[in-house]
Amino acid sequence: xxxxYSLSEETEIYPWRKPVKTLPQRLKDVVVNMIKTGHxxxxxxxxxxxxxxxxxxxxxPTSYQFEEALSEIQSLIKxxxxxSKVAWNWDKKRAEY
Amino acid sequence: xxxxGIKREQSIRCGSMRTSYALFLGCYIxxxxxxxxxxxxxxxxxxxxxxxxxxxxxxxxxxxxxxLSDYNSWISIAARNLSIAESLEKDIITLCTGxxxxxxxxxxxxxxDKDLAKKVNFQLSAINKSFTGKTQVKYxxxxxxxxxxxxxxxxxIKRSLSEVKVAVHYGCKLxxxxxxxxxxxxxxxxxxxxLKVADYGIERVCCGYPLSLYSxxxxxEERTKWKLxxxxxxxxxxxxxTCPACYDQFERGQFLLRRKKLRYDIPILHLTELIALSxxxxxxxxxxxxxxxxxxxIIEKIKPKG
Numbered sequence: 001x002x003x004x005y006s007l008s009e010e011t012e013i014y015p016w017r018k019p020v021k022t023l024p025q026r027l028k029d030v031v032v033n034m035i036k037t038g039h040x041x042x043x044x045x046x047x048x049x050x051x052x053x054x055x056x057x058x059x060x061p062t063s064y065q066f067e068e069a070l071s072e073i074q075s076l077i078k079x080x081x082x083x084s085k086v087a088w089n090w091d092k093k094r095a096e097y
Numbered sequence: 098x099x100x101x102g103i104k105r106e107q108s109i110r111c112g113s114m115r116t117s118y119a120l121f122l123g124c125y126i127x128x129x130x131x132x133x134x135x136x137x138x139x140x141x142x143x144x145x146x147x148x149x150x151x152x153x154x155x156x157x158x159x160x161x162x163x164x165l166s167d168y169n170s171w172i173s174i175a176a177r178n179l180s181i182a183e184s185l186e187k188d189i190i191t192l193c194t195g196x197x198x199x200x201x202x203x204x205x206x207x208x209x210d211k212d213l214a215k216k217v218n219f220q221l222s223a224i225n226k227s228f229t230g231k232t233q234v235k236y237x238x239x240x241x242x243x244x245x246x247x248x249x250x251x252x253x254i255k256r257s258l259s260e261v262k263v264a265v266h267y268g269c270k271l272x273x274x275x276x277x278x279x280x281x282x283x284x285x286x287x288x289x290x291x292l293k294v295a296d297y298g299i300e301r302v303c304c305g306y307p308l309s310l311y312s313x314x315x316x317x318e319e320r321t322k323w324k325l326x327x328x329x330x331x332x333x334x335x336x337x338x339t340c341p342a343c344y345d346q347f348e349r350g351q352f353l354l355r356r357k358k359l360r361y362d363i364p365i366l367h368l369t370e371l372i373a374l375s376x377x378x379x380x381x382x383x384x385x386x387x388x389x390x391x392x393x394x395i396i397e398k399i400k401p402k403g
Binding site (some may be wrong): 023024026027030031034038039040041042043047050051053054055056060061062063064065066068069070072073075076077079080081082085 | 122124125127128129131132134135138150151152153154155156158159162163165166167169170173174177220223224226309310311382383384387
């Protein structure tokens with residue numbers, strides 16, 4: 001079976017491919033958005049209007065639209081402790097890093 | 098129905114059969130670049146690709162960030178997305194190269210490592226999902242070129258783009274495909290659209306997006322500006338991309354460089370937009386007016402096919 005390049009290892013071609021222990025700020029922001037929406041970016045109302053303008057649904061049929069999907073992904077994040085890397089407070093629904 | 102002995106692939110090329118995929122949207126395209134989604138949905142309708150919505154899908158998750166932040170989260174979230182397509186009994190089609198990379202590689206790892214698949218399935222069982230590996234992950238270029246055939250694309254061209262000079266930016270992820278086949282498919286589409294191609298010499302160089310996650314200034318200075326300078330010198334009127342992160346990087350880069358009194362005003366277009374324009378769709382219905390860098394100069398050069 002054909003396989004991709006080495007996946008989680010640093011190589012000359014992919015120097016950034018190594019696990020990050022302390023997340024840089026920009027990575028933390030992305031993880032926070034993942035916890036909040038299931039996506040790496042939020043979908044503000046202005047973007048929803050832009051979608052509707054060209055005949056698309058305001059919200060795509062993803063976790064932006066389905067809360068159950070969001071709770072599923074939050075469950076996976078919790079069980080793998082990714083939330084701890086951004087000190088996510090589930091009661092206050094915010095990161096406390 | 099395809100006849101006995103006629104391969105499915107052949108029957109599609111003959112136009113006797115529609116093909117169907119689960120559409121994986123990702124994050125950047127539906128939020129920041131909806132014109133890509135709009136243009137691809139229109140292309141798909143014209144070419145006979147039925148798109149089934151993947152309800153409840155999430156971020157792929159983004160390989161450059163989540164995989165490096167926490168491998169276990171990355172593989173389990175990707176497996177959950179794959180399981181949605183499995184429940185639809187469809188292969189996945191992606192419009193984003195990052196989503197393609199993430200889902201393709203996660204599937205490869207899970208299929209080849211039974212212990213890993215077992216661990217991931219244990220986590221998925223808590224949310225009533227499971228991964229079996231029966232769904233394939235395809236990038237849209239594979240479907241357009243391998244499955245439908247470039248001739249079918251050519252047959253639907255109603256407008257000429259032959260006066261538009263483009264700088265092709267392949268992006269790093271297409272080079273990860275088997276024998277770099279996606280790079281060749283990108284070229285085949287560009288050729289089919291009869292675009293003029295500017296040779297700027299550093300086509301293979303990264304746009305700077307991955308580096309920008311760690312140092313935005315360094316990424317703009319050492320990658321994005323370098324490419325923009327060479328593209329401008331080549332006389333290209335726009336940059337053609339297939340990756341939404343590359344799109345963002347070139348667009349953001351141009352706005353940030355304005356602070357240094359450097360002005361480029363080079364529009365960036367996705368290949369799907371150029372294909373949809375050549376099929377006869379209007380710039381308005383595709384949402385080209387939503388680009389932050391005006392595409393007016395490109396639109397003016399589109400002529401009826403002679």
